[in-house]
Amino acid sequence: MPNIHLENLIKRYGNVEVLHGIDLEMADNEFTVLVGPSGCGKSTTLRMIAGLEDVSEGEIYIGGKPVSRLEPKDRDLAMVFQDYALYPHMNVARNMSFALRLQKRPQAEIDKKVRDVAATLGLTDYLARKPGELSGGQRQRVAMGRALTRDAATFLFDEPLSNLDAKLRGQMRAELALMSQRVQKNMIYVTHDQIEAMTLADRIVVMHGGYIQQQGTPEELFKRPVNKFVAGFLGMPPMxxxxxxxxxxxxxxxxxxxxxxxxxxxxxxxxxxxxxxxxxxxxxxxxxxxxxxxxxxxxxxxxxxxxxxxxxxxxxxxxxxxxxxxxxxxxxxxxxxxxxxxxxxxxxxxxxxxxxxxxxxx
Amino acid sequence: MQRAMANRLTPYMFMAPAVVIMVIALLYPLGYMVWGSFRDWDPSQTIGEAEFVGLKNYITLWHDPNFRESLGVTLSFAFFVVTFEMIIGVGLALLLDRNIRGMSVLRTLFILPMMIAPVVVGLMWRYMYHPTVGTFNRFFESIGLPSVDWLGANALMSVIIADIWQWTPFIFILSLAALQSLPRSALEAARIDGATGWQQIIHIKLPLMMPVLIVTGLLRLIDAFKVLEVILVMTEGGPGLSTEILALRISRTATEFRELGVAAAMSNYLLILLLFITLMMFAFTRWQEMRTNRLRAAAEEDE
Structure with a gap:
């Protein structure tokens, strides 16, 4: 899978600069978690990688290729949204196959792909249902399923678990960890929940106020925080x-x-x-x-x-x-x-x- | 016991004034009209003096080629205006649903025609359609095109154009509102899934807007059946019967032909048509409500 590299990424809304030069190098098949309090710029960074926000300055490289002027669809990535962002008028199967149908893949291939993914996510019985007929956890699975059917090189997650209740969140977190081991892909995951960050990440990137505060393995950050913010942010109960x-x-x-x-x-x-x-x-x-x-x-x-x-x-x-x-x-x-x-x-x-x-x- | 009774009656007491007004202003004239439609009734007579003729007025009308023509004009007028207004209105909304400088001014300008009184609209368009001094023909002349007989040979098309001009904004603002309340993340998901602008419109935006569009279309349809002032001012139904929509024919039957019973029967035909459309609209919203409730119940069962 191509590695992703952010170079001096800056985002401005009008005169307000919200991201001040983000430099980040993500290795192949790495599970990177961007974590920080709300307003720290983590979601903006992710949305810029996805191509949903314009890049004000700097460049995003995917596999060595600058992509910041490309449309989202040309970046070979899949995304799971916080509110799932399912298409309410399509049933689960059609939700999951939307991208493949747009690519005009053969119907047999689409059906097989959807069936396989649905089986791994336990959605086989729900393929004919509309999102409105599903519970929160099931919708979450469909959102993941939609990303998985795509076979994209990079998976982006924008706070995917924060709309679930505590018990379900723990369960889905474990499933996500399993999934990330099975599917070897680049994963970039945004959350404000430090437990999600610690449990899922190969590499944690702690952000605050539009700057990267520190990045490294969960252990490095926990044991050797570079500043008071990182020290206080990771760990429960806090330092x-x-x-x-x-x-x-x-x-x-x-x-x-x-x-x-x-x-x-x-x-x-x-x-x-x-x-x-x-x-x-x-x-x-x-x-x-x-x-x-x-x-x-x-x-x-x-x-x-x-x-x-x-x-x-x-x-x-x-x-x-x-x-x-x-x-x-x-x-x-x-x-x-x-x-x-x-x-x-x-x-x-x-x-x-x-x-x-x-x-x-x- | 008495107190409980009084409590139960309270809501009806509050509703009473509205009910009284409804009865006086709506049900009484409506009943009067239905009753009158069974009589051979001249404006010089009181309704009691008029002769009861049963369904004669309805039957005569059914076989009256002029009424049929008028009904046909009304139906084709309604069909064309609603079709074009929907296409243009939704198209404009899709086009203008973006953040460009000055867009709010542009949007306000677009809805201006709707705010002009229908009589003024009629006068304005009659002037613009004038065969020799009208804006359109002068323009055509100046670029060397033959002039068009707007309110003559092409009268129905001309009134349809005027109505489209006036009422497209209605559909435009409602579709724009629908468009802007669409879930943003679903559209973003579609972009990531690889949908082009057109594919987003066809696969995501239009299906999600559909409930609003259906209700909007039906509302316009009801309105289009009742249109009167603009056409009255522009053509008075002419030439011949080419633009004589039902509302106009009703008013002429009552005032010029002095046949109140026939006019009432005609109104009832129109009423039945409108009731049918309204019931369809109710059925549609009801069906939607039931569907969402069913879906929610199903989802909660799974929790």
């Missing part, structure tokens, strides 16, 4: 942020803030030494805070429990550390009383530091 200052006392490095004084012991400690006295933001994921009443004071955060949310095996505690709110996860069996002070040991390698002004990782 906790505490304001503090780097201090050096008797050869050891501390981050001291209102309500905590934490000694740094991780791999990065030596490189942090040079940022002595810098105002920073300390970031710790809830999963890197372990409930431990006996840990030594320098490795811990002491938190006032404000709210306890029981979610089954785990409870999420919303606590206070000085002026800041901190979320931690504990085993539900842990006896916790509201207002109690609890001590949590900090995983030494789970400490992230960000410059307080630029919010870039140190």
């Amino acid at each position: 906790n942020f505490l304001e503090g200052e780097i201090e050096e006392r008797s050869e050891a490095i501390y981050v001291k803030g209102d309500g905590f004084d934490l000694r740094l012991q991780g791999e990065k400690t030596q490189s942090i030494r040079q940022h002595k006295n810098k105002e920073v933001i300390l970031g710790v994921r809830p999963s890197d805070l372990n409930y431990d009443q006996n840990a030594s004071a320098e490795n811990t955060l002491t938190l006032d429990v404000m709210v306890s949310e029981y979610v089954g095996a785990q409870s999420v505690l919303l606590c206070k550390c000085g002026p800041a709110k901190v979320m931690v996860e504990v085993n539900s069996e842990t006896p916790v009383a509201l207002g109690q002070k609890l001590t949590f040991a900090v995983n030494p390698n789970g400490v992230h530091l960000f410059d307080r002004k630029s919010e870039v990782a140190i």
